[in-house]
Amino acid sequence: MVPSYSRKAISGQNNYLGTVTSQKIDENQMGNRGSKSEFQSPQPNEISVKEQRVDGSYFGFYPKLRCTLMGFERSYQIKIPSNQLKLLKFFSTLNSKPETEINPWFITGFADAEGCFSIKIQQNAKLSLKWRVRPVFSITLHIKDIAILESIKNKLGVGNISKCGEKAVTYAVDSIKDIHVIINHFDNYPLVTQKLSDYLIFKQCFEIIKQGNHLTEIGLLEIIGLKSNLNLGLPVKVKEAFPNVPEVNKLEYKFNGIPDPFWVSGFTSGEGSFQIIARNSNNSIFARFSIHLHIRDLEVLKGISTYFNEFTEKKVTMTEKSAQLQISKFSDINNIIIPFFKKHPILGVKSLDFIDFKKVCDILKTKEHLTSTSVYNQIIEIKSGMNLNRK
Template sequence: MLPHYLNSDDKFPLYTGNSLNSIVLAFFPVTINRFGQSVGNLQSLDQTLIESSETKYGLSEQWSNWLTGLIEADGSFPNEKDKTLSFYISQSTKNAPLIYAIKFWLGFGKVRWQHSEKMVHFVIEDIPNLLNLANLINGRLRTESKYETYVKWVNRLNKKTFVKNKVIIKPLNSEINFNWLAGFTEGDGSFFIGQGNTPRSKLGIQITLNISWTQKSRKTLELISQHFRGAWSYNKSHKFWVYTIKRQSEVKKLLFSVFVNNPLYGIKRYDYLDLKQACELFNTKRHLTESGLELLLEIKSNMNSRRTSISDPRVD
C-alpha cells in the first residue's frame, strides 16, 4: 500500500526551480532514448523528447528491459489486502528527475511526493494503464519473489469483469539481459571506492574500486554472479545478501563495456561516471602517486550519500 502523502500534487515542487524538460535534459546528457534511438547532444535529445510525447507504443526492447530491472529493484505490486489495484516505483527525492522521465516516456501515470520521508513515487492507478504496464514487462521479469507478486497482481487484474484482453502471463526469464541489469543497478546496485591502510603501499593507503548489488534473496544475485566474478557477504543486521565485484578486469568490463552499451539514467549514473574516472587513474597507474591518490579521495568524497552536486566528469 502506498504511504500517506503530505503532498499528492502531480507537479514538480516550485522550490526546485526547474521545468520538467530542463530536469530531464540535465539528467540525461548523452544517452539513448526509450525508443532505442541514439542521441548525440542536448539539443537533439530535447527535440526527441518533444517529438515523442506519445509513448505507449514503439518502446524499445532496451528501455523496456531497463524499466523491468528498475521495477524488480524498487517497484511494487500491492497485494490482495489492498482493495484497489495499483502499481508504484519509489525513489529518494534526489532521484526525482528519473521518476518524471519514466512518467514522460510512458505517457501515463502520476508523480506523488512524500516530503516527510524525502521520497517521490511514480504511481499507476487506472486499469487500462495497469494493463499497459503488465504487458510491457511480461516475460522480462527475472526475480522469483517479484515475479510471484506480479503473477498474483495480474491475476487480480484479469478478474476485473470489464477487462476483455486478459494478460497471458509468460514464465520467469532465467537469462540475464544487460539492459535489465542497468535498470536493476539503478535500484539495488552501488558504485563505490573503498579505502584502507596497508604497509605494502608506499603511500600507506589501499584503494579499491567496487560495484555491488544487494538483495534479500541470494538467487537473484546468482544470475549476476554467473557472468561476473565477485565475492559474497551477508548483512545479518538487515538480512540481505551482497554481491561485490572488486577484480579490476571485471570492474573494467562493467564500466567500459556493459554500462556504456546499456546506460544508467538516474542519479547512480553519476556514481558510475565517478568510478569510471577513478578506474582511468588506475589504468594509467596515477593511483600510485600522491596527486593521483588525492584525486581519488576527492572523487570518493562526493559519491553516493555524500554527493552534494550533480555533475558529469566528462564535461569540461
C-alpha cells in the same frame, strides 16, 4: 529494505480506481519490495547499497527506508505544480539527451529493484460492501531521481508522478485502463526476482476487478485471500474484519535466468553500488562493484554474477538474511564492468557515481596514486563526493 502507497476516489466503479496526486505511505506495508535486503555494512565506513536514494534513509546495522514513506493506506492531496516539476528536473541525470527513450527491459529491471505491486483495501461507508479495492503499481524514489520516473511514465504513457514527503516522489498507476498497460508491459517483459510472485497475484486481483466482481462479496473475499500472500499480507483492520478468509497459496517462484543486458542496467540502477575503497596505511585504493539482495533472491545474484562473464573473479557472500555480490579484481572492473555499463547505461543519480567510479579507475591504471600524494588526494576528493556524500 522495503516500500508501498495510495489515492483519490471518483464516482461509480471508479470509486475503486482513482487518480494519483500525492500520498503518504505506510512503512508497515512496504514489503512489496521483495528484492530488498537487510544487511550489515561490510566495513564501518562503507555503505554499499542504494547510497543515493532517500537521504538519511539508511541507518544503524539494518538499514530501512524511513519516514519519507508514511501513512496507513490513506492519501493527502498535494499536487505538484508544473513549475515545481520543471525545477525538479534540475536533479535529472538521466542522460545528456533527456528525450532518449528508455529501454523496456530497463523498466522491468528497475521495477524488480524498486517497484511495488499492491492491492489497496480500504473501508468506505458509502459503498454497498463498505470496502474499496484498488490495484496500484508504484515506484518511489528520492526527488533527485525524478527523471527516471518521468522517463518511465513517458515510455509507458500512463500514471502520475507526485510528491511524497519532503524528499521523495512517487510514480503511480491505478486506473483500470492504465493498469492494463502495466499488465501488458510485464507480460511482455517479465520480472526476474521474487517480485514476479507478487505481480502474478496482483494480475489475478486485477482480473477480478476488471470483470467487476470486486463489487460482490465473493469477489471481495477472493481478493482478500489473494492479498494475504501479497507483500506483507493483510493490514490489521482487514484481518479483524475478515478473520476467516482462507489464504490462497502463493505460486512457486523459479529463477529463469537474466533476460536482457538492459534488465541488468535497470536492476543495477536500483540495487547496485559503485565504490572506491581507500586503505590509508599504504595509499592502497581499489574499486568495487557490488549488489546486495535478500537471501531469497540468491539465485538472481548468482545469475547476475555469471551474466557479466563466466571468467570474472567474483565473490558471493551470504548472511542469514542477505547475499552480496562483489567484483573488485581491477582487470574485471576495467575490462568487463565499466564497458558493460558504458554500453547499457546506469540512469539516475547513480549514473554520476558510475562516472566518478570510471574516472578513478582511469587514474588507478597509471598507478600514480602509489607514488604521488597529489594524485592520491585527487582520488580521495572524488570519493568524498560519491554516493551518500553527493550533494
